[in-house]
Structures are given as C-alpha cells and as structure tokens.
Amino acid sequence: MPNPTAAMLVIGDEILSGRTRDANMHHLAGRLTEMGIDLKEVRVVSDDRDAIVAAVRALSATFSNVFTSGGIGPTHDDITADCVAEAMGASIDVRDDARAVLEGHYARQGTEMNAARLRMARIPDGATLIDNPISAAPGFSLGNVHVMAGVPSIFQAMLESLLPGLTGGRPLLSETLRVERPEGEIAGPLGVLAERHGAVSFGSYPFIQDGRFGANIVARSADAQALGAAMEALKATFGEEDG
Amino acid sequence: MPNPTAAMLVIGDEILSGRTRDANMHHLAGRLTEMGIDLKEVRVVSDDRDAIVAAVRALSATFSNVFTSGGIGPTHDDITADCVAEAMGASIDVRDDARAVLEGHYARQGTEMNAARLRMARIPDGATLIDNPISAAPGFSLGNVHVMAGVPSIFQAMLESLLPGLTGGRPLLSETLRVERPEGEIAGPLGVLAERHGAVSFGSYPFIQDGRFGANIVARSADAQALGAAMEALKATFGEEDG
Numbered sequence: 001m002p003n004p005t006a007a008m009l010v011i012g013d014e015i016l017s018g019r020t021r022d023a024n025m026h027h028l029a030g031r032l033t034e035m036g037i038d039l040k041e042v043r044v045v046s047d048d049r050d051a052i053v054a055a056v057r058a059l060s061a062t063f064s065n066v067f068t069s070g071g072i073g074p075t076h077d078d079i080t081a082d083c084v085a086e087a088m089g090a091s092i093d094v095r096d097d098a099r100a101v102l103e104g105h106y107a108r109q110g111t112e113m114n115a116a117r118l119r120m121a122r123i124p125d126g127a128t129l130i131d132n133p134i135s136a137a138p139g140f141s142l143g144n145v146h147v148m149a150g151v152p153s154i155f156q157a158m159l160e161s162l163l164p165g166l167t168g169g170r171p172l173l174s175e176t177l178r179v180e181r182p183e184g185e186i187a188g189p190l191g192v193l194a195e196r197h198g199a200v201s202f203g204s205y206p207f208i209q210d211g212r213f214g215a216n217i218v219a220r221s222a223d224a225q226a227l228g229a230a231m232e233a234l235k236a237t238f239g240e241e242d243g
Numbered sequence: 244m245p246n247p248t249a250a251m252l253v254i255g256d257e258i259l260s261g262r263t264r265d266a267n268m269h270h271l272a273g274r275l276t277e278m279g280i281d282l283k284e285v286r287v288v289s290d291d292r293d294a295i296v297a298a299v300r301a302l303s304a305t306f307s308n309v310f311t312s313g314g315i316g317p318t319h320d321d322i323t324a325d326c327v328a329e330a331m332g333a334s335i336d337v338r339d340d341a342r343a344v345l346e347g348h349y350a351r352q353g354t355e356m357n358a359a360r361l362r363m364a365r366i367p368d369g370a371t372l373i374d375n376p377i378s379a380a381p382g383f384s385l386g387n388v389h390v391m392a393g394v395p396s397i398f399q400a401m402l403e404s405l406l407p408g409l410t411g412g413r414p415l416l417s418e419t420l421r422v423e424r425p426e427g428e429i430a431g432p433l434g435v436l437a438e439r440h441g442a443v444s445f446g447s448y449p450f451i452q453d454g455r456f457g458a459n460i461v462a463r464s465a466d467a468q469a470l471g472a473a474m475e476a477l478k479a480t481f482g483e484e485d486g
Contacts, residue, residue: 013444013446014446014448014461015268015272015285016282016284016285017415017463018270018271018272018273018274018282019417019419019448019461020448022268022269025258026258026261026264026265027261028261029258029259029260029261030261032261033260039260040259040289040294041259041287041288042259042287043284043285044284044285044286045283045284047446051284073430074426074427074430075429075430075433075434075447075458076433076437076445077445077446078447114427114431115431116426116427116429116431116434117427117430119430134451135456153451154451172260176262182354183359184317184354184357184360185357185359186359187316187317187318187319187359187360187362188357190318191318191359194319194320202319203256203257204316204320204321205257205262205263205393206316206393207394208377208378208394208396208397213378215318218257220256
C-alpha cells in the first residue's frame with residue numbers, strides 16, 4: 001500500500017516579504033519522513049482570505065493530510081481558523097471546550113481573559129482540538145486539515161501532540177554518498193544505475209565548496225535490501241569518498 | 244498602479260524530505276521586496292513531471308512573474324526545463340546559443356563536453372538565456388517564467404543577471420516595533436490602529452524569548468508619510484521599546 005501523503009500550508013506575509021525565514025517546513029519534513037508520511041507539496045501564501053481558502057481546498061482534496069502553520073493568534077491579522085472553516089464548509093464560533101482551556105490557563109497565570117484572547121477559542125464545528133502545552137491556545141484538526149501555530153516552539157509542540165494519532169507508512173530510508181566530482185561527470189553513470197535499481201530513487205544535489213564542484217547522491221527506498229544493493233553499486237561506481 | 248506580482252516555485256525532493264533546508268526563498272523574497280515586486284505565493288514540489296507542469300501553469304497564469312529554482316543540472320532527475328517547456332506549450336531541444344556558452348566554458352576549463360553536460364543546453368524555443376557567471380550552464384526566461392538553478396550561489400548570481408530587466412514597482416516600506424507583551428494584550432489596541440491607518444498594513448509576529456511572550460509589530464506601506472504617522476501612533480500606544 002502506498003504511504004499516506006501530506007502537504008503543508010504556511011500562512012504568513014512575514015515570510016513572503018523576506019522579514020522572517022520559515023523554520024517549520026524543514027522541521028515538519030523531517031518528522032513526516034520518519035513516520036512514512038510523504039510530504040508532496042508546500043505552499044506559502046499571504047494573510048489573504050481568498051488565497052488561504054483556495055489553498056486549503058486544493059490541498060485537502062489532493063493529499064491525505066494538510067498541515068498549516070501560522071495565523072491562529074489573537075490579532076486582527078490572524079484569520080486562519082475562519083478561512084479553514086470556510087474552505088471545509090464548517091461553521092465557526094467560540095467553542096466551550098477551547099474557552100475552558102484558555103480560561104484555566106489564564107486563571108493559573110493571573111492573566112485576564114479579554115475579547116482578543118477569546119478569539120483564540122474560535123474553533124470550527126466538528127474539529128478536534130490539538131493540545132498546546134506552551135501557551136494553551138489550541139490548534140485543531142478539521143477533516144484532514146491540521147491547524148497549528150507559526151511560532152516554531154509552539155508548532156513543534158503541537159505537532160508532537162498530533163502525530164501519534166495519524167496513520168503513518170513505511171519510512172523512506174535514505175543513504176548519501178558525497179562525490180567530489182562535477183555533476184557533468186556523475187550524470188552518465190548515475191543514469192545507468194538509476195535504470196538498473198528500479199526500487200530505489202536517486203537524487204543528485206550539487207554543491208560548491210571552496211570553489212570545487214561536487215554532489216551528494218542520495219538513494220531512497222522503503223526497501224532496506226534494495227537500498228543496500230544500490231549503495232554498494234554507487235560506491236563501486238564513484239568510489240567510497242564518504243558515508 | 245499596483246505593483247507587479249510574483250510567485251516562486253521550488254523544485255526539489257531534497258527539501259520535501261527534510262534533507263536540505265531551502266535558502267533561495269528567503270533570498271528571493273528580500274530582493275523582490277526591495278524592487279517593489281510583491282511575492283504572493285511560494286510552492287515547493289517534488290521532482291515529478293505532472294506536479295511541476297501543473298504548478299508552472301497555475302502560477303504563470305496568476306502572477307506577473309514566476310521564479311523557479313532547482314532541477315536544471317545534467318543528471319536524470321533534472322527535468323525542470325522540459326516541464327516548463329511543456330507547461331508553456333513550447334518545444335525544447337539543445338539550442339546552439341546555449342551549447343556555445345557551455346563549449347566555451349568547458350574549453351577554457353579543459354573539461355570535456357559529454358552527453359550529460361549537453362542536456363544543460365536544452366532550452367525551450369523562444370526563451371531568453373539567463374547568464375550564469377559561476378558554472379556557465381544558463382537559466383532561461385520563457386514568457387513570464389524565469390528558470391534558475393537550485394545551488395544558492397548560482398541562484399543568487401542568476402537572479403542578479405535577471406532582475407535589472409524586470410519591471411519593478413513602489414518598494415514596500417516597513418518598520419518594526421518590538422513589544423514585550425503577550426499578543427493577547429496587544430491585539431485590541433492594534434486592531435483599532437489598523438482600522439484608523441488604512442494606507443498601512445499591520446502584522447503581528449509573536450515570539451517567545453527566555454520564556455517571555457512578545458510580538459514584533461510590523462507596519463508596511465508604499466507611502467512613507469502614512470508609515471511615519473502609523474509608527475508614531477504605534478509608539479504612543481505601546482511605548483518606544485525598540486526601533
């Protein structure tokens with residue numbers, strides 16, 4: 001059976017303007033690979049209602065899981081929850097279970113609840129809350145869309161709350177051979193190997209280091225034996241420069 | 244007149260698998276912001292023909308410019324040029340001008356031309372070459388799609404070859420006020436300010452530092468005077484904690 005698939009939707013003007021460098025994509029990609037969920041696409045869109053709704057609709061119709069980051073705080077530019085509800089045809093309002101989580105948190109902290117904070121209890125009907133052990137305001141899963149915060153430490157904590165409940169697959173195994181030769185010399189023999197080892201996918205990722213050209217050849221497969229054979233063949237072809 | 248818009252398409256399994264952290268998105272975002280070209284969307288897709296063709300078609304139909312990174316080297320997994328040609332309805336083959344660039348480069352280096360390297364001279368009919376001062380193999384612009392390498396130093400060099408020929412707009416100016424209070428306290432007054440200063444867009448980007456919650460409030464506008472007034476109002480409301 002093929003692995004479940006996933007897409008990520010990053011919501012945030014600050015990334016598209018170049019002010020902030022996204023950190024959540026790389027983290028999510030690594031965790032999903034470990035679980036055997038194949039991340040197939042990432043989109044970054046601005047804090048724009050139409051753009052968010054269209055992206056949620058397109059991605060949730062195409063992939064097994066959609067993970068969103070950003071736009072679920074208390075300020076006027078936090079519109080993700082409402083957009084996801086609209087995209088999925090759900091109604092949304094302050095929900096008692098989410099309000100109770102926030103009230104308990106603020107009571108323990110001696111912080112006042114106010115109208116802005118109450119916005120973070122707006123959760124679509126039918127959604128399941130995602131625990132936020134850091135700042136309490138929950139994320140949620142609605143259908144196959146998992147809505148999480150953009151602050152990296154909170155995104156990561158929410159993800160760890162969420163992942164055990166998702167269906168994984170066969171983790172994709174990978175091994176890398178670093179070859180200090182230009183890709184133009186690697187390409188011919190690598191193409192032959194790729195034809196021969198059909199159960200393994202080979203990627204060539206070029207680099208320039210100290211003015212010299214090289215490439216990391218990455219072999220990937222869910223089949224450990226096929227991967228081992230491919231790595232032997234790679235080393236026999238290109239030499240054992242690195243593990 | 245509104246600013247020209249842009250989308251970026253990052254092609255690469257290595258980013259979706261979590262092996263590599265993308266660096267080109269952040270660089271492109273910053274350079275486009277300086278030029279007054281509004282980056283509206285980024286997509287990351289795998290080295291998959293159908294996914295690349297569909298993304299190029301969707302983005303080139305929606306935005307003024309599409310910038311791609313990755314997949315234009317000599318190895319079997321480099322399929323971007325052929326996919327862009329297909330998406331834009333152009334034919335593609337080895338082109339004499341691109342072959343001449345490569346042959347000159349390899350002759351100077353004393354490197355042999357081979358079948359794999361010749362693949363990098365595959366350029367769609369009607370495309371304009373983008374100069375690559377680092378490793379010679381050119382990028383190209385076909386219609387509004389600008390195809391560049393994935394290696395960051397080459398991507399950046401190609402971008403500097405390309406940008407002077409593109410139409411810019413009014414650079415979006417931005418100023419940031421760092422407020423060391425939780426967003427739940429900031430949100431109410433910030434919403435009022437956002438209503439009052441219609442020519443300015445306000446974003447609130449929360450952070451956690453040393454266990455304390457705060458937010459960077461970013462005001463953006465192409466109108467310097469409106470931005471100045473908004474910053475005065477922000478400082479009057481939240482205090483002048485940082486510039």
